[in-house]
Amino acid sequence: MKHGARNDIPAEVVAIKRGSVMAQVEAQIVGTEYRVTSVMTVDSLDELGLKEGDRVHVLAKAVNVLLVRP
Amino acid sequence: MKHGARNDIPAEVVAIKRGSVMAQVEAQIVGTEYRVTSVMTVDSLDELGLKEGDRVHVLAKAVNVLLVRP
Amino acid sequence: MKHGARNDIPAEVVAIKRGSVMAQVEAQIVGTEYRVTSVMTVDSLDELGLKEGDRVHVLAKAVNVLLVRP
Amino acid sequence: MKHGARNDIPAEVVAIKRGSVMAQVEAQIVGTEYRVTSVMTVDSLDELGLKEGDRVHVLAKAVNVLLVRP
Amino acid sequence: MKHGARNDIPAEVVAIKRGSVMAQVEAQIVGTEYRVTSVMTVDSLDELGLKEGDRVHVLAKAVNVLLVRP
Amino acid sequence: MKHGARNDIPAEVVAIKRGSVMAQVEAQIVGTEYRVTSVMTVDSLDELGLKEGDRVHVLAKAVNVLLVRP
Numbered sequence: 001m002k003h004g005a006r007n008d009i010p011a012e013v014v015a016i017k018r019g020s021v022m023a024q025v026e027a028q029i030v031g032t033e034y035r036v037t038s039v040m041t042v043d044s045l046d047e048l049g050l051k052e053g054d055r056v057h058v059l060a061k062a063v064n065v066l067l068v069r070p
Numbered sequence: 071m072k073h074g075a076r077n078d079i080p081a082e083v084v085a086i087k088r089g090s091v092m093a094q095v096e097a098q099i100v101g102t103e104y105r106v107t108s109v110m111t112v113d114s115l116d117e118l119g120l121k122e123g124d125r126v127h128v129l130a131k132a133v134n135v136l137l138v139r140p
Numbered sequence: 141m142k143h144g145a146r147n148d149i150p151a152e153v154v155a156i157k158r159g160s161v162m163a164q165v166e167a168q169i170v171g172t173e174y175r176v177t178s179v180m181t182v183d184s185l186d187e188l189g190l191k192e193g194d195r196v197h198v199l200a201k202a203v204n205v206l207l208v209r210p
Numbered sequence: 211m212k213h214g215a216r217n218d219i220p221a222e223v224v225a226i227k228r229g230s231v232m233a234q235v236e237a238q239i240v241g242t243e244y245r246v247t248s249v250m251t252v253d254s255l256d257e258l259g260l261k262e263g264d265r266v267h268v269l270a271k272a273v274n275v276l277l278v279r280p
Numbered sequence: 281m282k283h284g285a286r287n288d289i290p291a292e293v294v295a296i297k298r299g300s301v302m303a304q305v306e307a308q309i310v311g312t313e314y315r316v317t318s319v320m321t322v323d324s325l326d327e328l329g330l331k332e333g334d335r336v337h338v339l340a341k342a343v344n345v346l347l348v349r350p
Numbered sequence: 351m352k353h354g355a356r357n358d359i360p361a362e363v364v365a366i367k368r369g370s371v372m373a374q375v376e377a378q379i380v381g382t383e384y385r386v387t388s389v390m391t392v393d394s395l396d397e398l399g400l401k402e403g404d405r406v407h408v409l410a411k412a413v414n415v416l417l418v419r420p
Contacts, residue, residue: 205248206269
């Protein structure tokens, strides 16, 4: 499957938090200390069958990325 | 300024492309080979006064991050 | 911190609702009766340490703003 | 038409910028000095038939609103 | 009300899941077997007063639609 | 590649419009008259190598889908 999102970075799942509707998954970018967080529906989490240690790709459309000057 | 976005990663601007309404800014995550892309309005680009080599922070809300299994 | 979001409006927090994963924060735009609502992760809410009466800025990227004709 | 977006604020169009694919519309929130900006496709702009002075409603889903502490 | 979202498809509500802050609504595109899912705040769900069998329109801004090659 | 977006519908590309930074792709949902539109960067369009007649999948995260009552 080839996608059109500009941002696609490999990461490893490090933490998962489940609510009744939404779930939060934290992943660490491979080879770095940087962590990224995704929020998805619990249904999506179950469909992906994610658990800690799993390798994923972190996707984000460029329109959803905000740049700030420190 | 303290923000509520879960994803906040330092990066350096490496390429800028300007259109008439939108602009595309590519940045490399500090200490890595990973590149991220942001699309913003040209007005925002001018307001930020970004140019290649500038340090930025890359922000994305967790709801806008999609995880995929390779 | 200078950001690239086109929409940046001062407001005051008037209500907070916490779930297990997500939280909802309602704020009133300064000098008006208009209310805006933001949804964020509970982690972000705790990191921002928001409580009723706090001054915030409401940010939204222009691509996420939809105009409708009444 | 009743919608499910948490943020719905009346405004008046004050500026329009057209590109080849995207367009940028600036509007002033009714009764205030606050300005908001929306980016949409040129097709959407033409379909809405917007011009300066038109009254609109500015919609944004709560998940797309980011709160920051000044 | 005329809106500027490029994607507007009629559907019928087939399932609703309520959390404490967020709710998930599943709808079937009219005349098809295709299902779409929307996540909104519980407040929005209550304001819309949605229940199974209701006719809705499914809106999405073009910037939020990702195309992938199978 | 398995993804976590709730909305995934097969479609066929019917029209492509290129700008300098952004591109607009229109696709028809397979077996229906419904059309959907995606906006992406020109870089993404070129990377996907899309042309009219190509089969794609239309993805959207549930948080980016807005339901309205007609």
